[in-house]
Amino acid sequence: MNSISASESKFAVTISDKAPSRSFLARFQRWEWMLVGLILLDVFINTRLSPFFLDARNLSRTSSDFMEIGLMMLPMVFIIITGNIDLSVASNMGMSASFMGLLHNMGVNIWVAALAGLLLGTLGGLLNGYLIARVKLPALVVTLGTYAFYRGIAYGFLGDQAARGYPEAFTYFGQGRVFGSLIPFSVVLFIIMAVIFGLILHRTTFGRYLYSIGNNENATTYSGVPVEKIKFMLYALSGFMAALAGLILAARFGSTRPDIGTGLELSVITAAVLGGIEINGGKGTMGGAVLSLLLIGLMRFGMGLLNIQGQVQGIALGMLLILSILVPSLIRSISSVGGKFDRRAVLAPVVFLLIFTLFFIFFFWSRSLVIAGG
Amino acid sequence: MAVQNPPVVQGSSSSLRRILLTLVRFREAGISIFILILMTAVTLRAPSFLTLNNFNDILLNISILSIVALAQTMVIITHGIDLSVSSMIGLVAMMVAFVVKQNPEMSILVVILLGMALGAVLGMFNGLIITYGNVPPIIATLGTLSIYRGLVFFYSQGTWINSFELPRGFKLLSKGTPLGLPNIVIFAIVVALIVYYFLNHTRTGRDIFAVGSNPDAAQFAGIRKQRIVFIVYLLSGLLSGLAAVLWASRFESAQTNTALGFELQTVAASVVGGVSISGGVGTVPGVLLGALLLGIIQNSLTLIRISPFWQLAAQGLLILIAVMSDKWILNSVERSKR
Numbered sequence: 001m002n003s004i005s006a007s008e009s010k011f012a013v014t015i016s017d018k019a020p021s022r023s024f025l026a027r028f029q030r031w032e033w034m035l036v037g038l039i040l041l042d043v044f045i046n047t048r049l050s051p052f053f054l055d056a057r058n059l060s061r062t063s064s065d066f067m068e069i070g071l072m073m074l075p076m077v078f079i080i081i082t083g084n085i086d087l088s089v090a091s092n093m094g095m096s097a098s099f100m101g102l103l104h105n106m107g108v109n110i111w112v113a114a115l116a117g118l119l120l121g122t123l124g125g126l127l128n129g130y131l132i133a134r135v136k137l138p139a140l141v142v143t144l145g146t147y148a149f150y151r152g153i154a155y156g157f158l159g160d161q162a163a164r165g166y167p168e169a170f171t172y173f174g175q176g177r178v179f180g181s182l183i184p185f186s187v188v189l190f191i192i193m194a195v196i197f198g199l200i201l202h203r204t205t206f207g208r209y210l211y212s213i214g215n216n217e218n219a220t221t222y223s224g225v226p227v228e229k230i231k232f233m234l235y236a237l238s239g240f241m242a243a244l245a246g247l248i249l250a251a252r253f254g255s256t257r258p259d260i261g262t263g264l265e266l267s268v269i270t271a272a273v274l275g276g277i278e279i280n281g282g283k284g285t286m287g288g289a290v291l292s293l294l295l296i297g298l299m300r301f302g303m304g305l306l307n308i309q310g311q312v313q314g315i316a317l318g319m320l321l322i323l324s325i326l327v328p329s330l331i332r333s334i335s336s337v338g339g340k341f342d343r344r345a346v347l348a349p350v351v352f353l354l355i356f357t358l359f360f361i362f363f364f365w366s367r368s369l370v371i372a373g374g
Numbered sequence: 375m376a377v378q379n380p381p382v383v384q385g386s387s388s389s390l391r392r393i394l395l396t397l398v399r400f401r402e403a404g405i406s407i408f409i410l411i412l413m414t415a416v417t418l419r420a421p422s423f424l425t426l427n428n429f430n431d432i433l434l435n436i437s438i439l440s441i442v443a444l445a446q447t448m449v450i451i452t453h454g455i456d457l458s459v460s461s462m463i464g465l466v467a468m469m470v471a472f473v474v475k476q477n478p479e480m481s482i483l484v485v486i487l488l489g490m491a492l493g494a495v496l497g498m499f500n501g502l503i504i505t506y507g508n509v510p511p512i513i514a515t516l517g518t519l520s521i522y523r524g525l526v527f528f529y530s531q532g533t534w535i536n537s538f539e540l541p542r543g544f545k546l547l548s549k550g551t552p553l554g555l556p557n558i559v560i561f562a563i564v565v566a567l568i569v570y571y572f573l574n575h576t577r578t579g580r581d582i583f584a585v586g587s588n589p590d591a592a593q594f595a596g597i598r599k600q601r602i603v604f605i606v607y608l609l610s611g612l613l614s615g616l617a618a619v620l621w622a623s624r625f626e627s628a629q630t631n632t633a634l635g636f637e638l639q640t641v642a643a644s645v646v647g648g649v650s651i652s653g654g655v656g657t658v659p660g661v662l663l664g665a666l667l668l669g670i671i672q673n674s675l676t677l678i679r680i681s682p683f684w685q686l687a688a689q690g691l692l693i694l695i696a697v698m699s700d701k702w703i704l705n706s707v708e709r710s711k712r
Binding site (some may be wrong): 085131135136137140141142144145146147148149150151152153155156159160191241258266269273279280285300311312313314315316317318319321322325329330333350355356359362363366367369370371 | 452455469472473478492497498499502503506507508509510512513514516517518519520521522523524525526527528529530531532533630638642645651652681682683684685686687688689690691693694697701
């Protein structure tokens with residue numbers, strides 16, 4: 001009797017404990033490995049093109065440029081996995097940093113001001129959460145509205161003024177390095193946060209709920225998961241992290257202007273999506289998102305060393321974003337068609353190619369008239 | 375609830391509800407009421423609001439917005455979104471301005487057609503990625519948003535085209551008033567009429583709604599979904615190209631940051647105008663009212679002397695309120711139907 005139940009329980013353990021073993025190749029067919037490959041390729045090309053690429057001090061300086069994006073990306077990963085989006089992060093960041101700057105200008109202690117900034121950012125997140133989870137408005141619409149609202153409040157706080165003259169203890173958050181080494185403080189903060197967020201996503205029930213909401217929200221609600229509360233929490237968290245990123249950005253610049261961080265929401269979303277987070281929810285890993293942040297950072301740094309304008313760098317990043325989804329889906333569709341060609345399938349690409357070629361001939365011709373002629 | 379109320383009150387409230395219901399049957403009623411309330415409030419504070427001149431100003435300001443918002447509406451009806459409109463406007467405006475600067479004698483009609491053709495190519499690129507490439511619209515247009523904007527910088531090397539470099543005829547394209555109203559307003563009205571006819575009275579137009587409200591059913595009904603989606607993005611590029619020509623003409627310049635951030639205004643005008651972000655729902659009059667509301671908000675904030683620094687905040691807040699009240703009206707209609 002006793003031995004049977006023991007063997008039964010043993011049997012049960014073996015089933016739940018071991019994942020089905022996958023072939024060696026299948027393990028490497030994951031998006032994360034693709035990103036690792038792209039990062040190595042990028043490092044290889046850049047070290048060839050510029051001798052300054054692998055300079056430790058340069059890398060350390062450029063790494064802190066991406067930590068604000070990274071900090072906002074972490075909760076964004078959660079939100080996108082549930083199938084929602086938050087376009088207001090960068091505006092929320094501006095609002096919190098400007099509030100802190102305003103209080104600082106009025107002579108309030110910087111730590112109290114920073115705390116107030118964090119509080120306001122969280123409140124901003126809560127408003128998003130309330131409208132999305134409770135009033136059940138679409139996330140895209142709500143955060144589009146608060147995108148304008150929060151940035152507007154930032155302008156209202158500071159107007160055409162800037163806040164500056166932060167004490168050194170505060171600017172350490174943005175500019176300081178850890179124990180005399182070359183690693184910026186903000187990078188350490190990001191790594192700790194990323195580990196915490198990663199563990200929550202991949203090792204807790206809460207994390208599983210996020211995937212389940214993203215895959216089927218109604219089914220998740222009916223199985224007793226407090227979906228409303230979770231969404232509320234996510235947006236509050238996103239607001240808090242945006243405020244934290246805003247404080248670090250303000251500390252790094254040593255000043256705050258109301259337009260601080262304008263447009264960063266696109267970088268944040270690009271980093272998450274390039275990291276393999278499915279925009280419709282339900283798929284993606286924290287590891288992928290962090291790797292894609294690293295890839296974007298290295299690419300931007302490398303192009304900067306080659307004197308390519310920031311806006312023109314956007315062409316490469318936009319292409320990367322589109323190709324990261326386009327290529328796998330094209331491969332899938334070509335392999336499913338399996339060599340069947342009709343005349344339409346050949347004719348259409350030729351026509352489109354012709355149109356785009358004409359466009360670019362015109363593009364360069366009309367440009368040469370003005371640029372060369374002065 | 376109703377039983378506890380005295381009968382007189384119940385009677386009046388139910389007739390009030392009936393009036394509300396008939397009003398609400400038109401989706402545009404909510405926003406019209408909102409506009410009327412806003413206009414009354416503003417007129418009380420600043421009587422100069424209710425003048426012909428001021429309305430002329432508002433119309434001038436919302437013409438370009440309504441053209442692009444109508445394009446955005448067609449995209450959103452198919453359950454997509456086109457975030458790249460602002461960058462398409464920026465790129466086409468710059469290219470057209472370069473051409474016009476070099477060929478001041480060029481016929482205005484050719485310039486307009488050129489702008490529309492260039493925009494159509496850019497829109498076609500969006501459409502191809504989304505249909506053939508199976509890339510979700512928000513990702514595809516987020517990508518082309520930065521690609522096209524990067525191309526503006528690459529194209530112009532950071533230079534601007536200023537007012538003195540543009541011929542007079544080109545500048546008059548938007549401001550001339552041969553028909554009583556400024557040309558730019560006429561353009562907006564004509565586009566609105568064409569889009570209205572297209573969406574409601576042509577087969578392709580009806581297919582756009584079918585694809586948006588139930589893509590699978592549309593597919594089974596023999597509608598070629600990919601083709602419709604492709605057309606919608608192509609049209610969005612085409613109308614953005616037209617808007618770009620008008621933009622360069624109205625502001626008499628082309629800059630690297632032309633129309634930066636404009637995509638959010640177009641989405642806001644559509645959504646405030648009752649277009650459902652989940653597809654299948656939207657009307658031309660609604661979107662025009664949405665654009666009008668945004669224009670009135672912008673105009674009246676200046677008139678009642680709200681500090682320009684707070685205007686963006688007020689705009690954002692009013693968008694939120696408009697969307698919330700629309701949801702509230704819809705909810706109460708649903709409840710009274712039961």
